[in-house]
Amino acid sequence: MRGASLRRLFFLLFLLCFTTVKVLPAGLTMSPSRSQFFRGDSVSLSCEEDNISTGWTVRRNTTKGTRTQCGNEWGKLAGLTCTISILFIGDTGVYWCESSEGAASSSIQLTVSGKIRLWS
Numbered sequence: 001m002r003g004a005s006l007r008r009l010f011f012l013l014f015l016l017c018f019t020t021v022k023v024l025p026a027g028l029t030m031s032p033s034r035s036q037f038f039r040g041d042s043v044s045l046s047c048e049e050d051n052i053s054t055g056w057t058v059r060r061n062t063t064k065g066t067r068t069q070c071g072n073e074w075g076k077l078a079g080l081t082c083t084i085s086i087l088f089i090g091d092t093g094v095y096w097c098e099s100s101e102g103a104a105s106s107s108i109q110l111t112v113s114g115k116i117r118l119w120s
């Protein structure tokens with residue numbers, strides 16, 4: 001009985017460690033998590049990383065510019081989270097996280113549709 005519970009606990013701990021390790025590489029997370037947005041929607045983009053000191057920023061490529069940084073010409077940066085409170089069609093593009101040393105995360109395609117959402 002006790003041995004079985006202990007084994008289960010260790011198994012859970014092992015799973016937990018494994019999950020944490022998988023999350024470790026810096027990545028961009030999007031909230032809400034979808035690739036299709038509507039004009040007027042808002043979105044939050046966060047850099048997930050294991051090392052705060054490396055200074056990650058959110059960058060994007062759109063038809064309006066390449067490698068532009070959140071907080072300069074678009075979006076509002078708070079810590080590691082970049083928020084675009086009102087999306088426009090021109091915000092359609094590729095988004096990624098980049099460290100001050102130039103290391104880049106995998107990128108996310110964000111598409112803003114011109115239709116206005118009629119439901120919430």
Ligand SMILES: *[C@@H]1O[C@H](CO)[C@@H](O)[C@H](O)[C@H]1NC(C)=O
Pocket residue numbers: 050051053054
């Ligand atoms: C964290 O950042 C520091 C300074 O840039 C670097 O020296 C160190 O190797 C980094 N550690 C990891 C685990 O990336």
Ligand SMILES: *[C@@H]1O[C@H](CO)[C@@H](O)[C@H](O)[C@H]1NC(C)=O
Pocket residue numbers: 061066067094096107
């Ligand atoms: C962004 O645009 C630059 C210049 O065209 C290009 O070199 C880079 O690979 C693009 N990045 C992504 C993630 O598409």
